[in-house]
Amino acid sequence: MGTAERREREKEYRKQMIIEAAEKVIFTKGYEKATMDDVAAEAELSKGTLYLYFKSKEEVYLALVLKGMKLLREMFAEAVAKEPNGLCKVRAIGETYIRFNREYPNYYHALMFYQGLEVNLESEAAMELKTFHESKDAMKLFTSVIEEGLKDGSIRKNVDSEKTALLLWGESSGVLQLIASKGHALTNHFNVEPEELINYFMEFTFHALKAD
Amino acid sequence: MGTAERREREKEYRKQMIIEAAEKVIFTKGYEKATMDDVAAEAELSKGTLYLYFKSKEEVYLALVLKGMKLLREMFAEAVAKEPNGLCKVRAIGETYIRFNREYPNYYHALMFYQGLEVNLESEAAMELKTFHESKDAMKLFTSVIEEGLKDGSIRKNVDSEKTALLLWGESSGVLQLIASKGHALTNHFNVEPEELINYFMEFTFHALKAD
DNA sequence: CCAAAAAATGACCGTTAGTCAGTAAATAGA
DNA sequence: TCTATTTACTGACTAACGGTCATTTTTTGG
Numbered sequence A, B: 001m002g003t004a005e006r007r008e009r010e011k012e013y014r015k016q017m018i019i020e021a022a023e024k025v026i027f028t029k030g031y032e033k034a035t036m037d038d039v040a041a042e043a044e045l046s047k048g049t050l051y052l053y054f055k056s057k058e059e060v061y062l063a064l065v066l067k068g069m070k071l072l073r074e075m076f077a078e079a080v081a082k083e084p085n086g087l088c089k090v091r092a093i094g095e096t097y098i099r100f101n102r103e104y105p106n107y108y109h110a111l112m113f114y115q116g117l118e119v120n121l122e123s124e125a126a127m128e129l130k131t132f133h134e135s136k137d138a139m140k141l142f143t144s145v146i147e148e149g150l151k152d153g154s155i156r157k158n159v160d161s162e163k164t165a166l167l168l169w170g171e172s173s174g175v176l177q178l179i180a181s182k183g184h185a186l187t188n189h190f191n192v193e194p195e196e197l198i199n200y201f202m203e204f205t206f207h208a209l210k211a212d
Numbered sequence C: 001c002c003a004a005a006a007a008a009t010g011a012c013c014g015t016t017a018g019t020c021a022g023t024a025a026a027t028a029g030a
Numbered sequence D: 001t002c003t004a005t006t007t008a009c010t011g012a013c014t015a016a017c018g019g020t021c022a023t024t025t026t027t028t029g030g
Helices: A002-031 A036-043 A047-053 A057-081 A088-101 A105-116 A124-152 A162-188 A193-209 B004-029 B036-043 B047-053 B058-079 B086-103 B105-116 B126-152 B161-188 B196-210
Strands: none
Touching: A002 A036, A002 A047, A002 A057, A002 A105, A036 A047, A036 A057, A036 A124, A057 A088, A057 A105, A057 A124, A088 A105, A088 A124, A088 A162, A088 A193, A105 A162, A105 B105, A124 A162, A124 B161, A162 A193, A162 B004, A162 B105, A162 B126, A162 B161, A162 B196, A193 B161, A193 B196, B004 B047, B004 B105, B004 B126, B036 B047, B036 B058, B058 B086, B058 B105, B058 B126, B086 B105, B086 B126, B086 B161, B086 B196, B105 B161, B126 B161, B161 B196
């Protein structure tokens, strides 16, 4: 009697449908403007049903954050695979993050939303936990490629792999965030194009990282 | 007949009183949890009156952002005054930003809120405009000390003062943001103390900046 | 076919940002 | 000092939204 298993699958399917509906609505109107009634209508369900699958609006959004984080981690893994040494892999991760920011701005927004959240790993919010683990995995990959760079000599000695990974993560998020919110003003008031600033960031960072 | 002038002063005074009340309430309960009724009660005014002085809750909060930005800019100016050369001044600005983050976490939060806002300099929001100008002034100071460092030889050639100022602003905000939201997890899951990461950031950055 | 369980519904609730018609206070002219 | 007018203030009210729950509909297993 595989009924229970089928029900499980159907439940998971419904959940995915809700996530897709939420994605459409939230990525169009933005998190604040999007209402749970909008999502319910898009999913062709009643609002009450949404709350059988997610315990709050935030939890729904965190499902999108998780999707984004998974996507990013996969992109990192793929980008790293082709590169010859540690430093190139670090660079590839950086470029991938920038590409992610450009190609999936909505997911990037979602990730920034998560970054703004104070982690509460004791909370009941399953999504938050999963997202944290996903980001931890991405960070592990990042750390390991820096270690590789130390071993193969492409990265200068006396950098700490774990701290550097965290540092570059924070730094690049900050720079992209600055550009995302103030990009237009950058062009008009500082004569700096967003693109230029990003290139400058890469140059600056790799100057500090490479051996010799 | 100085009546009009006195009224002007009194109006400004009321506005300041409202800002003080908002500060108490918002810094205690947080922006989301604080209600306009709370602020009104604290200011001993009716809610309607608040809306004669500010056009929205966000506008009230932006007044706090502006206060924070002014404070930060003053701290920068003071910190820079005592230093002997450009590189030291840059370092002093960095350390001041970190101190600001530690000593005025509520104002720092407010600044992050502003950083997350997409600038709209055409909007009617006077506060946003003022805040932007304040931050632009801080940035000018930052740019000028980097130029000073280039002239006095403490900072390596081929750094661009304007881009570097923007870059360091974005980078440091990102790192502090990471620590603010994920600091506890950093300690538990990555064996990195927030303090360490900040020191590492400073070291890493000045390695990339200094001459030779 | 039926009773029990599971899933879904949507009217309803509490809260809160923002409004506005009405009231109170201050001002200026006589 | 009295009064008309402008200015400042009030708080009941509205609209909107996140979240709940008693009720209904659908599915399941015998």
